[in-house]
Amino acid sequence: MIVPALFLTVAPWLKTAIGGGMTSLIAAGLAMSVMAYSLYLSFRAQHCLDEVQLAGGQFAARWGMGIGAVAFAMLSMLPPFWDFAAALLRDAADDSGASRRIIILAVMFGFGGVVILQTIGMFVAKLMWWRARR
Amino acid sequence: MTSKQRQILLGAPLAIVPVVFLSVAPWLKSAVGGTVTTWVAAAVSAFVMFYAWYVALSMQRRLDEVQRAGADYAAKWGVTAGQIAFFVLLALPPFQNLVGELVNQPRGKVLLGMTIGAVGVVLLQAIGTVVAHLLWWRARR
Numbered sequence: 610m611i612v613p614a615l616f617l618t619v620a621p622w623l624k625t626a627i628g629g630g631m632t633s634l635i636a637a638g639l640a641m642s643v644m645a646y647s648l649y650l651s652f653r654a655q656h657c658l659d660e661v662q663l664a665g666g667q668f669a670a671r672w673g674m675g676i677g678a679v680a681f682a683m684l685s686m687l688p689p690f691w692d693f694a695a696a697l698l699r700d701a702a703d704d705s706g707a708s709r710r711i712i713i714l715a716v717m718f719g720f721g722g723v724v725i726l727q728t729i730g731m732f733v734a735k736l737m738w739w740r741a742r743r
Numbered sequence: 744m745t746s747k748q749r750q751i752l753l754g755a756p757l758a759i760v761p762v763v764f765l766s767v768a769p770w771l772k773s774a775v776g777g778t779v780t781t782w783v784a785a786a787v788s789a790f791v792m793f794y795a796w797y798v799a800l801s802m803q804r805r806l807d808e809v810q811r812a813g814a815d816y817a818a819k820w821g822v823t824a825g826q827i828a829f830f831v832l833l834a835l836p837p838f839q840n841l842v843g844e845l846v847n848q849p850r851g852k853v854l855l856g857m858t859i860g861a862v863g864v865v866l867l868q869a870i871g872t873v874v875a876h877l878l879w880w881r882a883r884r
Contacts, residue, residue: 611874619821619864620836634834637830637833637834639876640830640834641827641830641831641834644827644830645827646827648827655848656797661883664879665876665879665883666819666876667748667815667818667819668820668875668876668879669872669873669875669876669879670815670816670818670822670872671814671819671875672871672875673868673869673871673872673875673876674818674868674871675799675873675875676867676868676870676871676874676875677864677866677867677868677870677872678863678867678868679792679793679796680790680867680870681806681863681864681867681884682788682789682869683789683868684863686785686788686789694859697859698852698856698859701855706805707852710812711846711848711852711853711856712856712857714846714853714857715846715852715853715854715856715857715859715860716750716857716859716860717860718814718842718846718853718856718857718860719856719857719858719859719860719861719862719863719864720860720861720863720864720875721860721867722829722832722860723825723829723860723861723864724790724864725825725831725875726825726826726828726829727821727822727825727826728825729821729825729828730820730821730822730823730824730825731817731818731821731822731825731827732800732817732821733815733821733824734816734819734820734821734824735814735816735817735821736818737775738816739813742809742813
């Protein structure tokens with residue numbers, strides 16, 4: 610929590626000091642390190658779980674991801690969601706003329722990209738699991 | 744009917760329904776208008792999603808213990824790996840150039856939109872995981 614909050618606080622200063630390109634690169638690096646650290650924390654936390662807790666975690670991982678993806682798809686059918694996304698993007702990109710069609714396309718690309726890569730990741734993980742078993 | 748034929752029959756609507764909709768969409772648009780077609784598209788997507796869920800549920804019932812352990816492992820690590828892979832991909836300039844060209848717009852705007860979409864899904868998935876965990880514990884008690 611501290612690292613992203615710290616970055617968001619210093620980001621405007623960083624942008625004026627070293628430029629937008631460098632700030633974007635730092636943001637990407639920071640996002641990746643936060644993700645990797647979260648993964649490490651989840652590894653550590655899972656070592657301390659008993660069998661019942663592990664079963665609960667596996668159930669949640671299996672169904673929670675599906676629920677989340679379906680919830681996003683349902684949300685994307687509601688016009689207020691697109692009003693919110695458009696306002697967010699126009700504000701962040703400093704572009705009040707960004708067309709709604711492009712915003713919908715870009716957000717759906719993001720959603721589709723994550724879901725497709727998750728499906729591929731699941732296939733790869735399953736293959737690896739079966740290989741390790743043999 | 745063999746088990747494989749039954750599986751194919753069960754999964755067939757997942758391919759048939761979207762293909763049929765995509766084939767009749769242009770005619771539907773000219774006959775009933777764009778708004779109604781959008782609503783039909785939304786209903787078709789919702790049906791396909793829930794049907795896919797039903798197929799997954801009925802298939803998982805037939806798995807043995809070892810197959811179920813494999814599926815659990817894949818769901819836990821594959822999904823996380825996919826999320827990380829997408830954000831790594833977003834940070835790569837060749838991918839950024841590709842999406843910019845694909846949409847024919849300044850790439851910064853498109854990338855921002857994609858990030859909003861990706862973060863939205865990941866956030867809702869995290870909430871979904873917490874809800875599923877709570878439901879599991881409630882069912883256990």
